Amino acid sequence: MPAFIIRRLLQSMIVMFFVAMVAFLMFNYVGDPVHQMVGIDTSFEDREALRESLGLNDPVPVQFFRFIGNAAKFEFGISYQHKRSVTGLFKERLPATLELSFVAALLSLVIGLPMGVYAGLKPDGWLSKVFLSFSLIGVSLPTFLIGILLIFIFAVTLGWLPSYGRGEVMHIGWWSTGLPTISGLKALIMPSITLGLFQLTLIMRLVRSEMLEVLRTDYIKFARARGLSNRAIYFGHALKNTLVPVITITGLQIGSIIAFAIITETVFQWPGMGLLFLQAIHNVDIPIMAAYLMLVAFFFVVINLTVDILYYVVDPRLRLDLGKANGS
Secondary structure (H helix, E strand, O other), X not given: XXXXXXXXXXXXXXXXXXXXXXXXXXXXXXXXXXXXXXOOOOOHHHHHHHHHHOOOOOOHHHHHHHXXXXXXXXXXXEOOOOOOEHHHHHHXXXXXXXXXHHHHHHHHHHHHHHHHHHHHHOOOOHXXXXXHHHHHHHHHOOHHHHHHHHHHHHHHHOOOOOOOOOOOOEEEOOEEEOOOOHHHHHHHHHHXXXXXXXXXXXXXXXXXXXXXXXXXXXXXXXXXXXXXOHHHHHHHHHHHHHHHHHHHHHHHHHHHHHHOHHHHHHHOXXXXXXXXXXXXXXXXXXXXXXXXXXXXHHHHHHXXXXXXXXXXXXXXXXXXHHHHHHHO
């Protein structure tokens, strides 16, 4: 297992290296940082002095490795628009995005997994057909349209839930959360449903498909022949083997929830990293764009590494294959 983890770590480092290269190129080829930071009436001498102080006159390799060193400490300079440290801005916005992503992922798993298991065990039942019809809505409708429909129904028409914002939050050090407050929970309902609906339907359909495939295997038929109860077969054998491939897809989908929260945060004006990133694109705020790219890539790498380790632990076939490869 140590060799397996080391290989995965090396692959993750290579991925982060190339992501850092893309982020660095944004600084050099998407607008002029000095032009973004100074006014129109700034003299040429002041512009050159600022360029020198930022190290923009250094050779490109020197700039690149300095950028990697700063990125490792999550230091991306000063935001062109906000005139503040990018690290400070992300510390303010990160809790909102992670809270929204966590609740959306939790809803997807807690609801999608049982629905998928039921639809797999009773594929011809009327409730299973309702679940499949519901899943088509989740897969087909764009995220922004789902959000707008929820706002129209529950905020505009019924007036039950707030249409924007995060509600009242509690601060624990630099971390902020709306979970302990009523207004924070109410503000979280529609964005989390909007963000998690696609993942929920994807998990449900994947679990259903895997469950149907597992139930047709020979070892399930052998278990029936031995006289095992349906409960033991379904939850002791079938479900365990169904979840092995589901772990990989689910892990990657959790990463995508964080990355693609931009649309949901924009629709609901949720004060997270996605909304900050979208505003940065509009204002060509390169430090924020680069920081967002690096942070999201880091989340993907960490989640993917965790999923690979879990897959190694729960699937004995992978351990056997790796053992044979190392033995040869």
